[in-house]
Amino acid sequence: MKQGLYNKFYNYLTDRFEQKQSTVLPFESESLTGKRNHAFSVFKELGFPTRKNEEWKFTSLASALKDDLQWTIDHSHSVTNTNKIDNLEASHIVLVNGKYAPELSDALPEGISFYETSAVLAEPRFAEKIASIATEQDSSMLALNTAFFTEISVLHVAKNALVETPVHVSHVFTVNVHPEFIPYRMLIIAEQHSEATVIETYHSESVVHPLFISYVSEQDVHESAILHTHMINTLCENTYFVQHREVLQARDSVVNNSNISLSEVSLLRNDLNFQLQGTGTETNLLGAYILTDSQHVDNHTLVDHQSPHCHTNEVYKGVLLDSSHAVFNGKVFVRQDAQKTRAFQQNNNLLLSDNATVNSKPQLEIFADDVKCSHGSTIGQMNDEALFYLQARGIGKDLAKKMIMQSFIFEVLERLTIPALQDYTSELLFKKLQSENLTVA
Amino acid sequence: MLNINNLHSSIEGKEILKGINLKVNAGEIHAIMGPNGSGKSTLASVLAGKEEYEVGEGEVLLDGKDLLDMAPEDRAREGLFLAFQYPIEIPGVSNINFLKTALSEIRAYRGLPELTSKEFLTLLKDKQELVELKSSLVNRSLNEGFSGGEKKRNEILQLAMLDPKLAILDETDSGLDIDALRIVASGVNKLRNENNAFVIITHYQRLLEYIVPDFVHILYDGRIIKSGTKELALELEEKGYDWITQHETGIV
Numbered sequence: 001m002k003q004g005l006y007n008k009f010y011n012y013l014t015d016r017f018e019q020k021q022s023t024v025l026p027f028e029s030e031s032l033t034g035k036r037n038h039a040f041s042v043f044k045e046l047g048f049p050t051r052k053n054e055e056w057k058f059t060s061l062a063s064a065l066k067d068d069l070q071w072t073i074d075h076s077h078s079v080t081n082t083n084k085i086d087n088l089e090a091s092h093i094v095l096v097n098g099k100y101a102p103e104l105s106d107a108l109p110e111g112i113s114f115y116e117t118s119a120v121l122a123e124p125r126f127a128e129k130i131a132s133i134a135t136e137q138d139s140s141m142l143a144l145n146t147a148f149f150t151e152i153s154v155l156h157v158a159k160n161a162l163v164e165t166p167v168h169v170s171h172v173f174t175v176n177v178h179p180e181f182i183p184y185r186m187l188i189i190a191e192q193h194s195e196a197t198v199i200e201t202y203h204s205e206s207v208v209h210p211l212f213i214s215y216v217s218e219q220d221v222h223e224s225a226i227l228h229t230h231m232i233n234t235l236c237e238n239t240y241f242v243q244h245r246e247v248l249q250a251r252d253s254v255v256n257n258s259n260i261s262l263s264e265v266s267l268l269r270n271d272l273n274f275q276l277q278g279t280g281t282e283t284n285l286l287g288a289y290i291l292t293d294s295q296h297v298d299n300h301t302l303v304d305h306q307s308p309h310c311h312t313n314e315v316y317k318g319v320l321l322d323s324s325h326a327v328f329n330g331k332v333f334v335r336q337d338a339q340k341t342r343a344f345q346q347n348n349n350l351l352l353s354d355n356a357t358v359n360s361k362p363q364l365e366i367f368a369d370d371v372k373c374s375h376g377s378t379i380g381q382m383n384d385e386a387l388f389y390l391q392a393r394g395i396g397k398d399l400a401k402k403m404i405m406q407s408f409i410f411e412v413l414e415r416l417t418i419p420a421l422q423d424y425t426s427e428l429l430f431k432k433l434q435s436e437n438l439t440v441a
Numbered sequence: 442m443l444n445i446n447n448l449h450s451s452i453e454g455k456e457i458l459k460g461i462n463l464k465v466n467a468g469e470i471h472a473i474m475g476p477n478g479s480g481k482s483t484l485a486s487v488l489a490g491k492e493e494y495e496v497g498e499g500e501v502l503l504d505g506k507d508l509l510d511m512a513p514e515d516r517a518r519e520g521l522f523l524a525f526q527y528p529i530e531i532p533g534v535s536n537i538n539f540l541k542t543a544l545s546e547i548r549a550y551r552g553l554p555e556l557t558s559k560e561f562l563t564l565l566k567d568k569q570e571l572v573e574l575k576s577s578l579v580n581r582s583l584n585e586g587f588s589g590g591e592k593k594r595n596e597i598l599q600l601a602m603l604d605p606k607l608a609i610l611d612e613t614d615s616g617l618d619i620d621a622l623r624i625v626a627s628g629v630n631k632l633r634n635e636n637n638a639f640v641i642i643t644h645y646q647r648l649l650e651y652i653v654p655d656f657v658h659i660l661y662d663g664r665i666i667k668s669g670t671k672e673l674a675l676e677l678e679e680k681g682y683d684w685i686t687q688h689e690t691g692i693v
């Protein structure tokens with residue numbers, strides 16, 4: 001496999017794997033090792049995706065992979081800031097460079113349990129789920145993670161459990177002495193008739209060298225379970241974050257996801273896939289991003305309606321400044337059996353710089369005939385009428401622009417149902433726009 | 442207070458204002474009437490500083506300061522207020538925080554301290570009663586989903602809060618039912634005093650029954666062709682704009 005730009009890191013990884021250097025974790029089952037070997041062969045065959053790959057047409061990994069990344073994760077550093085959210089009543093789980101930090105984490109309330117790597121591998125019912133929800137096929141980035149991941153955690157919500165206190169999983173990345181490659185994953189199982197909230201924040205502290213993070217999250221949402229998930233990215237420059245999320249929804253389940261990026265992350269790529277296997281499911285997807293400098297954020301969502309009477313609603317909004325680049329690809333598949341599907345999708349962008357780029361692609365593929373589906377994609381500029389209206393009331397032009405940008409994103413943030421989370425994300429919004437003293441909503 | 446001298450303005454190369462002269466003193470209410478396309482709204486937009494309009498020649502002085510060199514926000518801070526013919530809806534910006542931001546920007550420009558939350562709310566409550574605007578509207582997103590009448594009342598609320606020297610009401614009466622019209626008019630009448638002035642731009646005489654102007658000017662084809670007292674508005678109402686057109690042709 002010729003990898004051009006990425007040859008060096010590709011060769012480094014394939015050599016490491018083939019020499020069997022620490023790719024097998026203690027207590028790892030044979031079947032998992034088998035999955036890893038298969039995943040490795042997929043990765044070896046496909047290599048890193050280039051822009052010739054349709055799914056990566058607008059996103060290049062060149063900036064992420066140019067450095068001498070090493071797959072030797074340093075777990076020796078302690079963190080001082082675990083990124084707690086003010087006024088949020090939550091049980092806190094801290095993962096440092098992907099690894100569970102028990103001394104920084106809370107005990108979880110009844111009904112929900114956390115398992116770290118060795119406990120997961122020792123528990124067959126979890127171990128066999130790994131890489132069975134998200135299966136490779138043609139995704140080399142998912143295969144890369146499956147072959148190389150070193151940490152796996154599990155959140156398990158018990159049958160009939162109503163867990164009212166959210167679990168806040170703080171992903172903290174900290175000092176690295178050389179450019180690092182961090183592959184790790186998480187599995188969430190929400191049993192029948194359960195309800196739980198999982199807030200994930202991605203935060204970095206004193207990161208000096210580039211970090212290339214590969215995170216895979218698999219979620220198995222059983223019949224009539226409700227799972228609220230939030231992802232809030234506050235990573236710093238020089239971090240490159242690639243996430244693959246695969247969610248299975250059984251009959252009558254509800255999944256809510258918010259995906260907020262108001263950070264300085266250099267590159268963020270999310271592949272968020274929802275497989276609506278059972279009838280009567282509901283899926284609500286929210287996304288917001290503000291990009292500055294040369295940031296690149298790529299959200300690929302796939303909602304696969306496989307059964308009848310499923311309802312999805314998706315709203316992603318973004319603001320682009322400087323020479324940033326946003327990609328939105330929203331696939332909605334409605335299979336032949338998925339009658340009475342209702343699927344709505346919307347992606348709105350404010351493009352505020354001549355050097356910024358948006359590639360927005362709604363992609364609806366409908367094979368059933370009794371469905372209601374709609375999509376809308378807009379790329380617009382600052383509304384001059386609105387700007388003039390604010391200025392005509394004595395509000396300075398810069399401030400007026402910030403108000404308009406804030407209000408654009410706030411339309412997403414105000415839908416977050418947890419007040420502390422709304423406050424937290426609003427603060428991030430003010431910080432990102434350097435408008436701390438300005439409250440508009 | 443306001444001195445407009447020989448103001449010319451064009452948009453996309455087409456001259457709309459062809460030499461406007463107008464003098465407004467403190468304590469006065471002036472009405473500017475004219476048929477559609479005569480340049481009434483252009484005049485309002487040019488005074489407020491809308492960028493699309495190019496000013497060819499002339500000057501506009503507010504208390505001796507030339508407004509034409511100023512950004513729209515600075516004109517507002519100097520004490521100019523335009524009540525929009527079509528107020529803009531801005532989802533996500535709450536009405537109340539918009540007012541707060543505008544007021545503190547204006548106060549900061551004038552070297553005044555920011556109002557405390559309590560002072561602000563007291564002021565707001567007071568002014569809200571003036572235009573009979575429900576609190577639920579004040580807490581909503583700016584103009585979003587407001588009816589036509591609510592939008593216009595909200596403009597008058599902003600006027601009341603920002604307390605300008607010179608207020609221009611651009612067809613505030615259009616699309617208003619009689620109840621809303623009375624509320625708007627009574628708001629303006631309560632706000633007028635010897636230190637401020639109003640320029641009321643309107644197509645119809647109706648509003649002038651409730652807000653009695655000291656002077657009435659007729660704008661036609663980019664020029665003020667006739668000025669008079671409130672009787673002029675009545676005459677115009679009676680004879681229609683054709684009278685003016687003929688009158689104008691007669692002059693030429």
